[in-house]
Amino acid sequence: KSLLHLSEIIPAGSTWSVIGIGTGQLPMAMVAMTMGGHVRVGLEDNIYYSKGVLAKTNAELVERIIRISKEFGREIATPSEARKLLSL
Secondary structure, three states, X not given: OHHHHHHHHOOOOOOOEOOOOHHHHHHXXXXXXXXXXXXXXXXXXXXXXXXXXEOOOHHXXXXXXXXXXXXXXXXXXXHHHHHHHOOO
């Protein structure tokens, strides 16, 4: 409920993302993607690929979120696009 409320009160056109740690990482990423937010993934947030199964690499986690993003009809930012989004 809190995420829905926050997404409704931020200024239009805002760039936003969520972070979930551990078992909350993937569900939070999926919710953010359905709401137009951005996500981050990596072993620093979650060392598991699935329940009881350690992720082998960051790339494995990134590949999964790319696949899910495509299923949601979301495009993945290139490194250049990400830098622009983050004003880096």
